[in-house]
Amino acid sequence: MLYSTTTPQQKRAALRAALASGTIQQFPGAFNPLSARLIQEKGFGGVYISGAVLANDLGLPDIGLTTLTEVATRAGQIARMTDLPALVDADTGFGEPMNVARTIQELENAGLAGCHIEDQFNPKRCGHLDGKNVVDLDTATKRIRAAADARRDPNFLIMARTDIRAVDGLEAAQDRARALVDAGADAIFPEAMRTLEEFKAIRDAVDVPILANMTEFGKSDLFTVDELASVGVNLVIYPVTLLRSAMGAAERTLETINANGTQEKEVGNMLTRARLYELVDYEAYNHFDTSVFNFQVPGQHQSQTKESL
Numbered sequence: 001m002l003y004s005t006t007t008p009q010q011k012r013a014a015l016r017a018a019l020a021s022g023t024i025q026q027f028p029g030a031f032n033p034l035s036a037r038l039i040q041e042k043g044f045g046g047v048y049i050s051g052a053v054l055a056n057d058l059g060l061p062d063i064g065l066t067t068l069t070e071v072a073t074r075a076g077q078i079a080r081m082t083d084l085p086a087l088v089d090a091d092t093g094f095g096e097p098m099n100v101a102r103t104i105q106e107l108e109n110a111g112l113a114g115c116h117i118e119d120q121f122n123p124k125r126c127g128h129l130d131g132k133n134v135v136d137l138d139t140a141t142k143r144i145r146a147a148a149d150a151r152r153d154p155n156f157l158i159m160a161r162t163d164i165r166a167v168d169g170l171e172a173a174q175d176r177a178r179a180l181v182d183a184g185a186d187a188i189f190p191e192a193m194r195t196l197e198e199f200k201a202i203r204d205a206v207d208v209p210i211l212a213n214m215t216e217f218g219k220s221d222l223f224t225v226d227e228l229a230s231v232g233v234n235l236v237i238y239p240v241t242l243l244r245s246a247m248g249a250a251e252r253t254l255e256t257i258n259a260n261g262t263q264e265k266e267v268g269n270m271l272t273r274a275r276l277y278e279l280v281d282y283e284a285y286n287h288f289d290t291s292v293f294n295f296q297v298p299g300q301h302q303s304q305t306k307e308s309l
């Protein structure tokens with residue numbers, strides 16, 4: 001009821017343990033706080049909070065227009081609705097090293113379990129689009145070092161994302177991944193890998209957990225979780241999947257209303273009122289008052305509820 005009772009510290013420790021468990025983790029992207037509830041209910045190990053989704057949700061393209069305040073606020077709203085650890089996309093860190101340090105502390109304050117910081121130039125773009133560029137090694141490693149030094153909870157996960165594969169090739173991605181780990185990254189997100197072999201090459205280059213981004217309509221095929229586990233991937237994200245599904249459904253429903261003058265035909269595909277109430281734990285709120293106002297009035301024998309007064 002209200003919010004998760006698991007503390008951010010517990011979630012961070014849980015994320016560390018999950019990544020060290022040897023079992024691949026699957027984090028779907030929550031496009032709002034309620035969808036984080038659904039992700040938890042369906043048994044996933046964690047929640048991803050996508051920068052693309054946060055931007056698109058505001059009607060903006062994913063080109064670095066969102067601010068730290070917007071991202072930390074929304075990510076915090078999502079993180080506090082679930083007991084699962086939440087990993088947030090911090091883009092390029094919202095500036096250079098000093099800003100990156102502040103970003104980490106704000107994300108810690110917002111209750112996140114970790115974040116990833118990428119080595120793209122600003123304005124950044126989706127890692128699966130052409131025409132992106134990366135900063136030099138010195139700038140990239142400084143961002144990560146600043147992030148690692150700034151955290152106050154040693155379990156807050158600093159993941160370094162490198163977009164260099166699409167710019168300078170796979171070997172450059174291996175070299176950069178190693179350098180980012182040396183700079184203090186706890187995990188690596190190699191962006192826009194094209195094949196399973198490429199994931200394997202990154203796996204061979206570093207000893208820390210690695211992430212696979214299974215975003216649709218991008219440069220990677222949609223590998224199964226078993227395929228990804230077979231090449232040593234520790235964590236797979238489905239960043240924009242739920243937003244695309246939800247918006248796809250919304251579009252179809254609007255078309256149905258236009259075509260038929262009623263939504264009737266789509267009702268069977270909707271989350272029912274009962275399911276929606278279940279997800280927001282409506283029942284628990286019904287009982288809240290009765291437990292709080294169940295007190296003894298001096299001079300009377302039986303306890304009285306608010307209703308009987």
Ligand SMILES: C[C@](O)(C(=O)O)[C@H](CC(=O)O)C(=O)O
Nearest residue numbers: 050051052126127128215239
């Ligand atoms: C993972 C990602 O950074 C995101 O913001 O979710 C995006 C996803 C996408 O645009 O499909 C990315 O750059 O891959």
Ligand SMILES: [Mg+2]
Nearest residue numbers: 050051052089
């Ligand atoms: Mg992103």
